[in-house]
Amino acid sequence: MTKTIQAVRGMNDILPAEVHLWQTLEQTVEAWLGTYGYSEIRMPILERTELFVRSIGEVTDIVEKEMYTFVDNLSKESLTLRPEGTASCVRAAIEHNLLYRAPQRLWYAGPMFRHERPQKGRYRQFHQFGVEALGFAGPDIDIEHMVMCARLWRLLKIDGVQLELNTLGDAEARARYRARLVEYLERHHDALDADSTRRLHTNPLRVLDSKNPAMHDVVAGAPRLTDDLDPESAAHFEAVQAGLHAAGVPFQINPRLVRGLDYYNRTVFEWTTDRLGGQGTICAGGRYDGLVEQIGGRPAPASGYAMGVERLIELMKEAGSLEPRAPDVYLLRQGERAERYAESLAERLRDSGLSVTLHCGGGSFKSQMKKADASGARYAVIIGDDEALAQELTVKPLRAPAEQVRVKLDEAVERLRDVA
Numbered sequence: 424m425t426k427t428i429q430a431v432r433g434m435n436d437i438l439p440a441e442v443h444l445w446q447t448l449e450q451t452v453e454a455w456l457g458t459y460g461y462s463e464i465r466m467p468i469l470e471r472t473e474l475f476v477r478s479i480g481e482v483t484d485i486v487e488k489e490m491y492t493f494v495d496n497l498s499k500e501s502l503t504l505r506p507e508g509t510a511s512c513v514r515a516a517i518e519h520n521l522l523y524r525a526p527q528r529l530w531y532a533g534p535m536f537r538h539e540r541p542q543k544g545r546y547r548q549f550h551q552f553g554v555e556a557l558g559f560a561g562p563d564i565d566i567e568h569m570v571m572c573a574r575l576w577r578l579l580k581i582d583g584v585q586l587e588l589n590t591l592g593d594a595e596a597r598a599r600y601r602a603r604l605v606e607y608l609e610r611h612h613d614a615l616d617a618d619s620t621r622r623l624h625t626n627p628l629r630v631l632d633s634k635n636p637a638m639h640d641v642v643a644g645a646p647r648l649t650d651d652l653d654p655e656s657a658a659h660f661e662a663v664q665a666g667l668h669a670a671g672v673p674f675q676i677n678p679r680l681v682r683g684l685d686y687y688n689r690t691v692f693e694w695t696t697d698r699l700g701g702q703g704t705i706c707a708g709g710r711y712d713g714l715v716e717q718i719g720g721r722p723a724p725a726s727g728y729a730m731g732v733e734r735l736i737e738l739m740k741e742a743g744s745l746e747p748r749a750p751d752v753y754l755l756r757q758g759e760r761a762e763r764y765a766e767s768l769a770e771r772l773r774d775s776g777l778s779v780t781l782h783c784g785g786g787s788f789k790s791q792m793k794k795a796d797a798s799g800a801r802y803a804v805i806i807g808d809d810e811a812l813a814q815e816l817t818v819k820p821l822r823a824p825a826e827q828v829r830v831k832l833d834e835a836v837e838r839l840r841d842v843a
């Protein structure tokens with residue numbers, strides 16, 4: 424017997440029963456982004472590896488351990504399935520001179536790829552919505568990004584989400600802090616785990632993001648970046664906090680929040696929840712003023728964030744804000760004349776704006792009614808040869824205690840439109 428071929432581990436099929444949940448979220452997010460003036464951009468999922476090495480950072484976990492990278496057989500170039508969207512979006516903006524005309528508010532959606540240990544809410548192919556504002560220097564755009572997220576949680580009926588906020592300062596401030604942090608960590612070298620030891624001289628700020636409980640005391644005692652903060656970044660951060668207070672968006676300062684990508688500066692933030700086990704971050708981002716120049720464009724400020732679709736879906740299920748999709752009508756038919764009439768009737772009902780599932784495959788009316796009930800439809804429309812001869816239809820409510828009635832098409836449409 425031939426062995427069954429299964430999907431690659433950590434890369435999941437989204438089955439029909441789930442797809443409509445994704446579509447509901449996608450439609451809500453697209454409409455929400457439109458109310459803030461963001462335009463969609465679509466980038467390829469495959470990029471030159473150099474783009475991510477240069478932007479994310481050569482000594483980050485993503486570049487060192489998680490990227491799907493290969494050498495193209497024809498071009499001999501090193502290519503990578505995108506592990507995140509910001510670098511691709513900035514590359515596209517530079518390549519197509521989008522910033523030449525004006526600052527850009529952009530958004531994108533699609534799959535990202537990281538070779539991680541699969542678990543609930545963390546997959547090797549995962550999906551994100553990304554939001555990027557290119558060319559905006561002030562704290563107002565940082566504030567907008569967090570305020571708009573707060574609105575989305577309300578639209579999706581998701582509660583219990585906490586905003587955590589920090590600032591990383593400018594490059595000189597981080598260099599000063601980095602030196603103090605390395606000195607501190609070297610004094611506690613015996614308490615560092617293997618990952619922290621490896622990061623000590625390459626990416627020491629990531630030690631602060633350790634999830635190892637054994638590292639808690641070392642991280643808690645580390646010096647704080649705010650002690651080395653430059654005046655401009657401090658003023659920027661104060662303005663961000665004031666704007667959030669004015670907008671009524673609660674937040675918590677987390678001095679250990681550093682994010683996992685090298686390109687961030689100044690404001691960084693995460694929206695977190697305790698309802699997803701170990702994968703508590705549902706949305707994260709911040710400011711990355713040096714990235715445009717780093718990739719090869721003219722210097723330009725920028726800020727953005729991304730949210731995980733799979734994690735949002737889980738929270739929406741828990742909140743009960745996603746109902747299964749069902750047709751308005753399930754149309755049953757039996758008899759030679761009924762077969763032909765039912766097909767034309769189904770089209771006429773669809774012309775009136777109703778969604779109709781037309782039964783196929785034969786079977787008794789009893790077996791067809793079981794399928795109608797399982798479909799979730801509010802009404803069954805029953806067509807036998809008698810109905811076909813009279814050009815009528817029998818309407819049976821499936822979700823309410825009402826009698827079935829036999830009516831002409833126009834009257835049936837009026838009854839059924841109450842569903843749509």
